[in-house]
Amino acid sequence: MYYLKLLNTFLKVNIQMSLAYRADTIVNILLNIMWLGWELLGLSIIFGNTTSLGGWGYGELITLLGVFRLVNTFMIALIWPNTEKFNQSIRDGSMDYTILQPVNSMFLVTFSRISVWRIWDLVLAVVLIVTGINISGDITTPISILTFLLLTVSGTIVLYSLWIVLIALTFWFTKFDNNVTILQALLDSGRYPVTVYPVWLRIIVTFIIPIALATTVPLQALRGDLNLLRVLMFLGISTVSFLIASRIWKAGLKKYSGASS
């Protein structure tokens, strides 16, 4: 409950901060709509030339775009702003104040910055997912929808854990402020099913920087491509990766020694 209250406070603070930039917010939303238009145009150009991409149809790619936007919004609204703040706090030593709070430091580092206006993007993503399912005509059951949701969350947790590990490395290598570039750069691969990529790239985005776990895999569950064993395996992976990440975070905190003399 305590943490929910804190989250509520963070939201309020961030809403106030974004209200100071009203015109920017409107411009950003317009640009966002433009990119959505571009993404849909891109998909229709692809499907003007073919009927399936890596075994997936037009509707399924729209759904995938929705899932991708869900994950992408999570990154843009939460992860990137907090990375910026985190790197800054390591450089100038203001990380001290974060650690001094009587709250889990991982929680503080994750939620203190929120791009609130991005919330409308989540709505858009859900609309894309539902529309895509309708176009594709895939038969969905309550169970497939449930596993889809579970796997989206668990895939996002895997990406989140990777992020924690990447920024925790900054405790050891202070100059490592390019820490998330690799994650940022490869994120775009989530727009298309991994099955279209050559093997080496598929290995990278499945096992090393596992973008696919949060984009392709949940959709495979929705299509009924995954058996129970696979689903359990993915859920297991996300639990284990979260545990490992918090371990590494704690070890990193011990290493942290402030920026002043």
Added chain:
Amino acid sequence: MLKIFQRLWQVNWAEQWQYRANLLMYLFYWLVSPIIYLAVWTSIANSKGSVNGFTANDFITYYMTLLIVDQITSNIVIHTFAYKIQDGTLSNELIRPIHPMLTNALVNNIAFKMLTIMGLVPIWIVLALLFKPDFASVTWQGILLAIPAMILGFFIGFLLSAAITSVAFWTTRVYSIHEFYYALILLFSGQFVPLTLMPQLIQNIAHYLPFQLFMYFPIQVILGKLSTTQIMQGYVVAGVWLVLSITFFRWVWRNGVKQFSAVGA
């Protein structure tokens, strides 16, 4: 004047060299989307045999060439210049007897380009080993004919970006305007897909716009896909756009500098 350029080159080269780690990161970031497009279109071509006459190898050679051409024709002037207008540091450069944009910023961009191309070469070779492009259609004439096209493409792109960057004299929202401009490039340059696979309407428009000169036109010249008349047409369009972009930039710049009043005391 030559001496000024020489000195500017030394300064800017040294400056960019300091940031070589960031540069590699930038390069890596920039590489991902062409590789994704390459993978998407090759997978379609493989499953169907060919897409509108494009085989898998056609897509691979197209995007592998794009990696080089884009590196030559693109520029980063918005990132290296707009903030100088906003925080007022431009005033130092304005009092010099040389044009800040057409000397210092230009040389800075070329130095950046040289370094990224140096970083790209080994990566490109690895990618070539992975994708195994067959460049049988490439001839020396094609490459020689494409070189002036790439230089023209770079200068047109640079002048247009410089003009858009100069909008910072009026508004702080210049980055949003630039993002919109970037979307136009994505749509009309042939970065997403070779223009011939675009809907007819977009193709017709794209032929008269400058954006195809950044990627599609030089790539197709290198790959030997264009007839002599098409190449001549391309050069005529490039010539017209060079004149237009010079005029446009000069006009925006002149009015912008008049508008400029530096921040601070």
